[in-house]
Amino acid sequence: MTDQERSTDSFHSYLTPTARLFSDCTRLRLLIYCWLPPVLMALLPSEAWAQDTPDYYRQNCMNCHTIGGGKLTGPDLKNVSERKDAEWLIRFMQNPKAVVDSGDPYAAKLVEESRGVVMPVAPGMSRYRAEQILKLIEEESKLEESQFRGMQISNKPFAEADRFAGHELFVGRRRLENGGTACIACHSMYDIAALGGGRLGPDLTLVYERLQGRNSLAAWLMAPATETMQPIFKDHPLTGDEIHSLTAYFAASAQHRESDASVSRITFLLLGLAIAAAIIFAFDAIWKGRFSGVRSPLVETVNAKQHRTEEAHAEQQQPPSRSELLGVSDQSPPRGDS
Numbered sequence: 001m002t003d004q005e006r007s008t009d010s011f012h013s014y015l016t017p018t019a020r021l022f023s024d025c026t027r028l029r030l031l032i033y034c035w036l037p038p039v040l041m042a043l044l045p046s047e048a049w050a051q052d053t054p055d056y057y058r059q060n061c062m063n064c065h066t067i068g069g070g071k072l073t074g075p076d077l078k079n080v081s082e083r084k085d086a087e088w089l090i091r092f093m094q095n096p097k098a099v100v101d102s103g104d105p106y107a108a109k110l111v112e113e114s115r116g117v118v119m120p121v122a123p124g125m126s127r128y129r130a131e132q133i134l135k136l137i138e139e140e141s142k143l144e145e146s147q148f149r150g151m152q153i154s155n156k157p158f159a160e161a162d163r164f165a166g167h168e169l170f171v172g173r174r175r176l177e178n179g180g181t182a183c184i185a186c187h188s189m190y191d192i193a194a195l196g197g198g199r200l201g202p203d204l205t206l207v208y209e210r211l212q213g214r215n216s217l218a219a220w221l222m223a224p225a226t227e228t229m230q231p232i233f234k235d236h237p238l239t240g241d242e243i244h245s246l247t248a249y250f251a252a253s254a255q256h257r258e259s260d261a262s263v264s265r266i267t268f269l270l271l272g273l274a275i276a277a278a279i280i281f282a283f284d285a286i287w288k289g290r291f292s293g294v295r296s297p298l299v300e301t302v303n304a305k306q307h308r309t310e311e312a313h314a315e316q317q318q319p320p321s322r323s324e325l326l327g328v329s330d331q332s333p334p335r336g337d338s
């Protein structure tokens with residue numbers, strides 16, 4: 001094959017997929033492949049989407065609302081459509097802040113009863129979604145016990161044993177009953193050595209205050225709604241007892257204040273700096289090694305060549321000496337035999 005043949009050949013192999021795609025494009029096949037699924041999805045949304053409304057509700061609403069289980073951060077939604085008309089509720093779910101800001105008196109009263117918390121907009125919320133959720137709430141409200149009644153938050157006083165159990169669960173010394181991942185994989189605490197806890201999630205020393213106390217922290221833990229935790233704990237939820245122990249542990253840790261947490265943060269920072277310095281030194285050493293590693297064989301080949309020309313004149317009887325092997329024969333003292 002000549003060079004020219006080869007280059008036209010590679011040109012063809014480059015062109016062919018494009019050309020093939022182009023000819024496919026003109027065919028109905030591509031139309032079907034590319035356009036039919038989205039069209040079908042647009043035509044048949046209710047079937048496909050209605051099914052995941054309970055899941056959506058569980059992920060986005062359950063940590064603030066029960067259906068028949070009492071007030072959490074937000075009101076109990078049981079029979080909410082008897083309190084307020086559907087159109088208002090659908091509008092509110094889509095953009096709570098806008099409704100509150102419009103000076104709506106019903107919304108103002110709800111906010112006041114919720115200690116000033118304004119409901120956030122849930123991700124992916126749409127009018128269709130809101131309608132489906134309202135339908136779901138209505139159906140669940142009719143039931144004796146809704147699946148969204150929520151776990152009863154225990155109001156037993158916290159005991160030392162609970163705090164201890166919470167710590168054991170946190171660090172993974174005690175297994176989570178439903179197989180969830182131990183908190184320490186992603187979180188640190190004031191009483192866990194700087195490098196012991198995970199860094200993916202925030203330090204939880206003060207989380208009891210951050211999430212405004214026992215009830216809302218417990219409610220939060222029933223259905224952790226963060227992007228990282230939700231996929232794990234949706235299928236492996238914490239049990240009521242575990243939540244009780246963990247909240248006991250967090251309630252106690254909140255008394256330890258930032259100072260403790262920041263000490264571990266400083267230790268972590270210093271350790272980080274030390275590791276960075278060690279890495280820099282290590283690289284430095286490796287690079288030095290690399291340069292001499294490249295240079296010395298070069299020097300050796302040059303020396304070896306010189307050597308060979310010398311040897312062409314004087315025939316060697318003896319095995320090469322150590323200094324010859326190192327390629328420094330020209331600087332070494334004269335050999336006895338030659």
Ligand code: HEC
Pocket residue numbers: 057060061062063064065073074075076077080083084089092093096100107110111112114116117118119120122133
């Ligand atoms: C962070 C907590 C929080 C989340 C999450 C949340 N809400 Fe709310 N919700 C509230 C609060 C608080 C109120 C009371 C109004 C206010 O203060 O904004 C409220 C009010 C409502 C109301 C009106 C209740 C009434 O009594 O009229 C409905 C309906 C509602 N929420 C539905 C939902 C749905 C559906 C979701 C999930 C997509 C959701 N909420 C997620 C906190 C929350």
Ligand code: HEC
Pocket residue numbers: 170180181182183184185186187200201202204207210211220221226227228229232238246
């Ligand atoms: C796979 C990692 C991972 C595991 C395991 C995990 N978390 Fe988290 N958690 C996170 C991340 C990441 C965040 C921060 C999410 C965000 O800010 O959106 C978080 C946030 C939190 C928050 C809210 C903190 C705040 O300040 O708002 C709490 C409470 C919490 N986690 C408790 C726990 C508990 C209790 C466990 C163990 C039962 C646990 N987490 C296990 C990753 C994890």
